[in-house]
Amino acid sequence: MENFTEKDIDVFCRASFFKGLSREIISNLFVAGKVVTFPKNTFVSSIGDNFGTVLFVISGLLRVSVGSSSGRRITFLLVKTAEPYNLLGPYLDPSRFLEAQTLENTRCLEITSKNYLDFVERHPIIIHNILRWIGMGLDCANSRLLDLMEKKVEDRILRVLSTLHNKFGSPLLFTSQEISEIAGTTPESTLRTMGLLRQMGIISTQRGKIWIHDSAALKDTEFGRLTI
Amino acid sequence: MENFTEKDIDVFCRASFFKGLSREIISNLFVAGKVVTFPKNTFVSSIGDNFGTVLFVISGLLRVSVGSSSGRRITFLLVKTAEPYNLLGPYLDPSRFLEAQTLENTRCLEITSKNYLDFVERHPIIIHNILRWIGMGLDCANSRLLDLMEKKVEDRILRVLSTLHNKFGSPLLFTSQEISEIAGTTPESTLRTMGLLRQMGIISTQRGKIWIHDSAALKDTEFGRLTI
């Protein structure tokens, strides 16, 4: 069985999700769960497997998506260090339709449904963090709806690049495939747009890598914040 | 100042949102708030007004939407009797971008941010209801993203009609304008599709009214549940 270090706790303490929580509470969270490592490209949960466990990524990256009947995949969420996955799972009918896959080797803190419910009961302060997080997720989903309904592909790709830049810095380690699954378009359209941006000197690219030079040029014009 | 009746409480007791809560708790909720009536077409909250109040619709109907710069409007949510609006508002940075408007004369139970937070603290059991509701909202938003990304307009309109039928029965009292603002399309496309459905005998229409005869024909094929 793997173990966690004080350093892992430090990282969580500084993270946005855990804002306002004491170090003691966060330690207790680690105690309530166990650390698991998934190799790259593992499916952490699949559709219909009644996944009720809550995960916190310690290192690595998790992609939450859904594969549709037409063979297309849509990415809802990218979960990075110190971010939670399936926060609401233990409270919901577990027949949800998302799947989660690791994009790198990923260490997670895994907490069973029961332990999670107990933990929340014993530390109700964390409810504020949960509700804040979910609220942001909801706003993000609504923003994406707005974008899909009324923005053109180029604008959406711009937004996605800007958002990913905020979250992951530069360079971005994503292929056009992955960008397009977030923006809701095809790899071809993504590459065409990125070609233009390259000509304008706003970004430069290499296979699987995107450097953003002029992040201001990607800035969103409309209200509504994406999180991804 | 308006008042509530035992009958109002009864209605809430039977509603989906309040499942598992005792009559006493629901009574307390009424005591913590006050009853307000808004005339038809009133803006209950507008963009940028830092609306932190929580509402429960007692009778009438609320439309939660956002108007974009291009003059188009997109409907996120329809709130009917015994459903909540702005459940997360008191927990979030209040600069959200939604607006809520009454579609009929609407009586609401209005609870200030402070009273709401107190109430949740004193009756933590309601947290389960809140999380369940928000979770469904999140799943619904994700389903709509999926639909927008890969379904054609006709399918989306079908889905919207089916969903509205589940929620409001028949006939539906909506114009093509309102349907299109939910489905993410134009009134023209909506009317063309409804014209086809009419020819097939699945629905019949009158100005502002839609009767659904064959609800099975509208049934969704894919996973993922809409709520609206």
Next chain:
DNA sequence: CGCGATGTTGAGATGCCTCAAATTCTGTGG
């Protein structure tokens, strides 16, 4: 009765997907 909102239908414009072919990169195994 007339005005504004809604419904109806058509034709044209267009953004984007789809398909296809060629090129470049990366990692793997001989």
Next chain:
DNA sequence: CCACAGAATTTGAGGCATCTCAACATCGCG
């Protein structure tokens, strides 16, 4: 170290779904 397979990128051309615009019919309300 090289050859090769597979994946990612690049670019072009064609087609299609849907929006847009426009004209007209209809309904309901004051």
